Amino acid sequence: MLEATRQEISILRQVMGHPYIIDLQDVFESDAFVFLVFELCPKGELFDYLTSVVTLSEKKTRTIMRQIFEGVEYIHAKNIVHRDLKPENILLDENHNVKITDFGFARQLKGDEKLTDLCGTPGYLAPETLKCNMFEGSPGYSKEVDIWACGVIMFTLLVGCPPFWHRKQMVMLRNIMEGKYSFTSPEWADISEDPKDLIRKCLVVDPAKRITVKEVLKHPFFNQMLRKQSRFNARKKFQFAILVIRAMIRIRRLRYTAEPLRVEEAIRDPYRVKVLRKVIDGCAFRVYGHWVKKGEGQNRAALFENTPRTELHALYINNLSR
Structure with missing residues (x-):
């Protein structure tokens, strides 16, 4: 051995x-x-x-x-x-x-x-x-x-x-x-x-x-x-040229791009920003969620609904009893 x-x-x-x-x-x-x-x-x-x-x-x-x-x-x-x-x-x-x-x-x-x-x-x-x-x-x-x-x-x-x-x-x-x-x-x-x-x-x-x-x-x-490798390299060079042109265009557009959100504005009107609005709603539900009924007829989405919706589940249950 x-x-x-x-x-x-x-x-x-x-x-x-x-x-x-x-x-x-x-x-x-x-x-x-x-x-x-x-x-x-x-x-x-x-x-x-x-x-x-x-x-x-x-x-x-x-x-x-x-x-x-x-x-x-x-x-x-x-x-x-x-x-x-x-x-x-x-x-x-x-x-x-x-x-x-x-x-x-x-x-x-x-x-x-x-x-x-x-x-x-x-x-x-x-x-x-x-x-x-x-x-x-x-x-x-x-x-x-x-x-x-x-x-x-x-x-x-x-x-x-x-x-x-x-x-x-x-x-x-x-x-x-x-x-x-x-x-x-x-x-x-x-x-x-x-x-x-x-x-x-x-x-x-x-x-x-x-x-x-x-x-x-x-x-x-x-x-x-x-x-194929030879053709592939040529294609890569072309793709690189496209990326360079895109980068130049983005650099020229920087002055027209919206400025980042400042802390003062977020504090003054947080609901104006969609992302912050979702975070606030999510945190609020974490705090008060245990008070919300969690049955089939009511869930988290019901807290933010402004229009009535047909209760298809209730109709289905009622039809079963007939």
Whole structure:
């Protein structure tokens, strides 16, 4: 156990410094425990955020998934495979930026090394990981399993449920092995083709045909973000110009604006001001309210009514007795 913890610490120190990967601040070791101090992520887990909002828009999903893929690209560049990517292992900082965490299952590969041990969370396991546990002589798996997990995360963010989930775990695992999922639920009706295409390329059963992280970041789904960002900045500048003009107009109108109410005037004629009139009436009712009948036929509003009103409630009660 201690050796596994030290291996995790070693990997954390290799990947720290990236904006979308958790920073390990310090490590303390006692006779019984090892304490890891991480940077603070006050917005909590991506899973909790998704639970509160149910689904994310394409725009928000694009931002979050780009950050996740950039973090994964950095991890893979170190020849490290995470093996447990899921919303619970992705934290959010105060600006809702992604922080990939929990490298307990992560392994640094030696060259083109293939792994065969089964680890991770069932709903996010790649088919090649399951095959290693089910069939002898399986070739093993590598960094492609992280791309599969990212595809599952992206699917989940867009519609609020994972692609392969089934109440019977064996059925779910079979769905994963066969790559059996669909975009037929009503939530997909308003989602464009680009995110669907990216998910399809991430959830390819054959890891050799699965999209790579570098190819992911060049996908139209993310290039669309850059185009929209350019238009968005231009619109922001225009909006800022409008605000400046409005501010100038308001400054020029200051001399025509009514002066604030002075204390002397409020004391002399408080009922002239609507806000003060409401405050006085409210205070008066607090003082004398216990003398006012609080039955159905009389309430606070009756104190200030100047015109008669039909008592519909009384008519209704009388009609019931007939």
